[in-house]
Amino acid sequence: MLLVAEHLTRTYVHRRGWLQGTGAPGARGPVRPALADASLSLERGEAIGVVGESGSGKSTLARCLALLERPDTGRVLLEGVDLTRLGRRELRRSRRRIQVVFQDPYSSLNPRLTVGSALGEVLSVHDLVPRDQIPRRVETLLDQVGLPARAVGRYPSDFSGGQRQRICIARALAANPEVLIADEPVSALDVSIQAQILNLLADLRVRLRLSMIFISHDLYVVRYIAPKIAVMFGGRIVEVLPPGVPLEQARHPYTEALLAARSRLEPGWLARTGQLNAELAAALPATGCPFRARCPHASGVCEEIDPPLRDLGGGHAVACHHVP
């Protein structure tokens, strides 16, 4: 295994506010962690998709995997080395090996650096190529993401959203990573540009044998890149769909709701969507199954016990009391 996450948990504690009485009201009662007991393992060359809505914990998972944030408990093993126990200097060296591409290509590039210096900086910081070979390597990187060599001297503001995302991908690749984490990389882009970036990521994955964690709120976008999918809700991984299992065979009630609510390229699909109840219970229950307030099958046991992720066979795992 290349990257293994074991029982990652991360809770954001609201401390008392700066002004009197502005501390979050929930601080006293039990607080549900943003990420609870999440385990995941990624083989070399494999791609795993992570899907979920805002607040599901998918970005927290990404940040913990890249050690941009330290999990409260649990381990992140990169080729057997626990990254959570590394000191600052060692961690910095390992960080090169896990790179992240973020959602917003506007805020993730320094507006005052040319594309050439943004990429060159990565190469020199990590001492990846001799100084005199930096320009050639930069050119290769630009070519890999489909940007012309003349982009080198330009600034981010000269590029469209899709092109900026290509620059961000090139910058991540510059570090020669073993794992690429893409956190909603196409959500801010127009549909036609989304398709270009998705194709690029799919190509790079094959061509550079990249191992990838691909995060999105769209099940079908995720499946386009990654054969294996983890569905998250309320900080938990609630379902894992292995490569062979079609999305339509998902068993967790939340995954089923995601599929039912999905907009489609069919006239009048909306009229055929059943009751969804997503908003009637906006707050996550503090105990038990995180989905129970929205679940059509919820019963007493769901209030008491947070269901563990259970293998149904063939790697298809579900965290639900009501799936036999």
Add this chain to the structure above:
Amino acid sequence: MARKEALEVDRLTVTFAREGRAVVRNVSFTIAPGEAFGLVGESGSGKSLTCRAILRLMPRGASIAGRIMYGGRDLLGLSDGEMQALRGSSIAMVFQDPLTALNPVLRVGDSIAQVIQAHGGLGRRAARTRAVEMMERVGIRDAGRRAAAYPHEFSGGMRQRIHIAMALAARPTLLLADEPTTALDVVVQAEILRLLDDLRRQDGMSLLLVSHDFRVVAGLCDRVGVMYAGELVEVGATQTVLRRPEHPYTIGLMNSLPEAVLGERLRAIPGSPPDPGLLPPGCAFAPRCELARDSCTAAPIAMAEAVRGHWARCIRRDQLDEMRRGLVMVGAAGA
């Protein structure tokens, strides 16, 4: 008062003085009473400006030409006062971001009541009662109590519901919705779209829905117009356009959506949308189109009727079959 009125947009052109270029060019369409019409296009295609032009909500430096007929009057010929009287009463609008559309320092009930008082001639108390009724109509439970809360106390989906309650408070006959669900999660998006659809049918309102997402328009709209570089390139019944698109750009937009099938490459449209200042004299899509010939960019291309009521601006329409072959979803939509 006539409740049912048709909207007729006729050769609408929006020009920015500074660039000297039209960003909306000769756009014409009609929306029948009670009909839902969708405008689809990428950012910069002019779809939002077309929508805003109807309320004459224009950025500084923009000038509008053409005609926008509603209720027997040309909206572009009205005085500012007359126009203001229409905004929010006969024609209302829902925006993408409800947080910026709602006043953060007003209790949501008061925001809605303000609209009712401004247009309905009701007193303060009656307006408040009506505001709570409106909140119930958009599916907010315990509305009497929630009316006293502020916008920041609601989730994104709930805020959009309140924004919709505000837009519908004065019982408009035409609702404009500009990307009303783009910022929302998948499940919430479906719920808000359903709400819009239900309310529209109950009130017999006409709807103009603007979205970059063809799927959203497919779920809600009777007819659809596809915009590219400020121009309408295809118009027709949603059903016919989805079954048999007649413009390469429309096909490209549909092909760009990821399929459930693994291993099949997305047929993305190459390149990016053009700069409105650098358009060829003919088809603006030609530089990205695999079917383009010299004749495509030689002279302006007129809309041609493919089948009754289905128009497209393409002179290579007889060559489209190969491009359409990728459209898996349309085949699946048979039921």
